[in-house]
Amino acid sequence: MEEKQKHTNRLINEKSPYLLVNWYPWGEEAFKISKEENKPIFLSVGYSTCHWCHVMEHESFENDKVADVMNKFYINIKVDREENPGVDKFYMTFVQLTSGGGGWPMSVFLTPDLQPFFGGTYFPPDDRYGRPGFKSLLTRIAQIWMATPDKLINSGKSTVAQLKAYAEAKPEASSSETVDPWSLAEKVYDYFISSFDTKYGGFGKSPKFPTPVQLVFLFDYYGYHHKSEQDEKALDMVLYTLDKIACGGIHDHIGSGFHRYSTDQKWHVPHFEKMLYDQAQLLSAYSRAYQITKKESYAIVAKDIVHYVSRDLQHKDGAFYAAEDADSLPNDQATKKLEGAFCVWEAQEIIDIIGEEDAKIVFYFYGVENQGNVDPTQDPHGELENKNVLMQIHSEQETADKFDLTKDKVDHILKQAKEKLWKHRLEQRPKPHRDDKILTSWNGLMISGLSQAGSILNEPSFIELAKKTATFIHSNMYNGETGILLRSFREGPSNIEGFLDDYSYLIQGLLDLYEATFDEQWIKWAYSLQEKQNEQFYDENNHGYFNVNSEDKSILVRMKEEQDGAEPSGNAISVRNLIRLSTLLQKESSRYNKIAQDTIESFYTELSKFPFAMPALVSSFLLVAKGVKEVVIIGSDNSKVDDFITTVNQEFAPNLLLVRLDATQTQNKNDVKFLCEQNSVFQDLIQKQDKDRQAVQAYICENFTCGLPISDIDVLKSKIIPTSTSKE
Incomplete structure (x- = not known):
């Protein structure tokens, strides 16, 4: 009991809601005790709205027998990947290289010197199908550590040495002569053409993600030399995808905003969590679509996104929270959370709320079926049985024609129905958990989205939201004396310093905010941040930016990110920022241009082999070339x-x-x-x-x-x- 008590209550004062459990946070205290007691570290990395993180937490971490093994033989650390992406990136690279896959929760075993020797993702609590469960794994690794610790230590050292060699490898000298940005752009375009879903939009089959980074590349590809048939095809792919996403169940037609991704090819049944970075990037994409086409439907979706984030994710003083969970209680009496419970509908439920006559319109428009419209193959846990995920199946005009009504009448019925259904959701259903931490990087993306949307749609209120967000970060998450950004804020600022994406995304946001306001304070701050970013993250020897700063000694190998994920790579955005700043700040033009060009060259090998994995960097390369x-x-x-x-x-x-x-x-x-x-x-x-x-x-x-x-x-x-x- 004394042993267990000694290692509890360490995370009560941490800022992330995912970390409010009795484990150690990532830091010197845990590292020191691990060395003193000669115990390996068990590291669990997840995030607040991660479904399988909660599953493993309930199955294993809240199990007394499992907890006893963990506390007896390990120093246990939990990390929120959104608060500390440097830890996540390094150990996820290890897991991916050693297991062939990755994901969250990430479970990694480390030596007291933080060297990883075994890792994976989700582990069930008990042995299953010939594979060891988490309790068996904990016990076996503890036995090996006590019997032959040198074996595990040497394995960890070897792994770190390989990762270090990989991260510090210099680009091939000869590759700079063969890499042409326009040729790379053609390769990326061809890749998207080959993977484009001509029926449902988007790329690939299922699961389907909105992939705004890819859409932005195609916008740029179209914009640099449009008017040819090929370039028009790039635009067509973007617009068709945005249309399908807007109609799909991935779009919350009642509550506004977008869910994380679709589990099916048709954008129908989503994974129901909502992430700020998706809202921000899709806001930019829909605003850009309106700018090019002048179609009001794109402006309506952009305004819908702003409505959602300002209503459900905004801090009272400005800035935006990180996410809303996929799971929630279906009613006040329920004890078990279900995925999508806040968002889905039974047919009779809709009839009871809006009336039978209006329900006919809603059913036809949104594809509602009496027995539910969710394919059982998209509902492996049976949580959506007899439920409907609203998805626009027919247009307003088609609906009007079907029921011999005017389009205006249909619009009125749908608007009233949505208001009634939203009121019912608010009053009768518990809201999903909100991850109420504020991340600098994601708010930087939101500043960009709001600034662009405000300028393009002529909506000054959007620009005001962007200004409030930037002011909040400057007041609460920035040290004017040191020039250091902080990563997150929850009931006060965290003690975690910013990472590359915090600087690069915020600088981009400030540049966009300047173009929306012409207030030079945002340029001055962007310039100061760029100088600090160069100081803390730039690799003077091999060029490019590391994702963690030079002072963070807890990360054994500083990695560089060139590939895009749900968000663009920090290096890609940094190149773009440098080129924009070099244009505005003549005194820094030569230096900033050189850093941008050297950063591009540092990734020539990767660009030559798989440019389709880094469309944001290719777009930035085009900007360098075009000016x-x-x-x-x-x-x-x-x-x-x-x-x-x-x-x-x-x-x-x-x-x-x-x-x-x-x-x-x-x-x-x-x-x-x-x-x-x-x-x-x-x-x-x-x-x-x-x-x-x-x-x-x-x-x-x-x-x-x-x-x-x-x-x-x-x-x-x-x-x-x-x-x-x-x-x-």
Whole structure:
């Protein structure tokens, strides 16, 4: 009992809800005790809304017999992968290389020196089908450790040495002569063409993820040299996919926002958790789709996403929480959580809530069936039996034609039905658990999404949300004296310093926020963060950025991430940030361009072999090759300036950067604005404008050279979008 008590209550003060159990957090205290008591470490990595993490927790970690073995023979550490992605990345790489797969929960056994010697993912509590259960595994490894610890220690050392050699390998010197960004883009495009689902949209079969990183690449591919048949096909794939996702069950038609992924090919039955990073990236994608097509349906979906996050994920002072769980109690009397319980419907339930006549409309529109519309193969645990996942099967016009109604009448019925169903959900069903930690990186993505949507859709309230988010991070998760970002906030800031994606995503968000507000404080902060990122993460020897900073000695090997996952790689976003900043900050142009180019070159080998795994890096490579097209608008006639800005925001060019200057900025020599201090081109343009400050003119600038002033909006519009299909 004394032994058990000695190792409990270590995580009560941790910020993540997943960590509010009696284990050790990742840190020196656990490492020290492991060495002193000569016990191996059992490391469990998961996250708050992870279904199988909860399963293993209930089956094993809350089992007295299992807990006794763990506490007697191991020092046990739990890590939230979203709070500490550096730990997750390193040990997940080990698990993937040694087992051929990965996932969460991740279960890894370490020596007291943190070297991994065995790992896997979910383990059932008991032996099953000839495979050892978790209790047997714990016992066997403990026996080996006590009998022959050197065997496990040497295995761990060998593994770490191999990972270190892999991570520190220099790029092939000869590869730089053969890698062309446009050729890489063609390969990625061809890959997406070959894997595109022409019937349901998206790529591959099932399970299906929204993959906004891939959609962004296809937008860029289209935008750099559109108008050809091939480039139009790239756009068609994106728009068709966005249409299908918006209609699918992955879209919460009653509660707004998007679920994590679809378990089937048709986007019908989702895994019901909702992640902030999906909302942020899909917000950008739907806004971009509206910008290109001007179709109101895309604007409606973008606004729906903002409605969801501002209602359900927003902290009272700004910034956004991480996620909502897939599982919830079906009613107040229930004791067992079921996946999707908050979202799914029985047919009779809908009739009781909205009435039989309106239900006919809803059933036809959303594909509701009396016995449920979920394929049993998509419901292995029987949790969705007789349930309906709403999915738009027919259009408003088709529904109107079916019931001999006007489209306006159908719209009215559907709107009222959704309001009644949402009210029922709120009043009669317990809400899913909300992971209420605030992550810097995901909020950086949200700042980008809100800034872009606000500018494109002309929704100032969205931009205000972005400003509140940036202000929250600056006030609560940033040390102005040291320049250090913190990773997370929950009931106060955590003590975990930011990782590469925290810096790169936030810098990107601040640059997007500047283009939405033209407030130079966001550029100044982005510049400071970029300098700190370079200092803490850049590899001066082999180039590229590590995902953890140089001060974190608990990570035995600093890894670099070039491949995209649910989010773009930090290196890809960093390259893009450097190029944008180098355009704005002339004094840093040469240095930042070199870091960007060297970062790209450091991944030439990987880019040559499988560029389709890193579309964000290929997109950034295209930006390096093409260069930024800077539109500078000058003048103090705010009404006309706004007309110019609106015109620019209506046009899509992937390398566009919008700047607003005002001649009054340099009127007082003691009040020179930041951009003019950093960029002589801006100073020259303002001086030219000085004689007539009311005049509004635009300049197209590339490579710090600007064309003639443009005072006609139509001419400006024609200059933004190229008429040539040339890539040069």
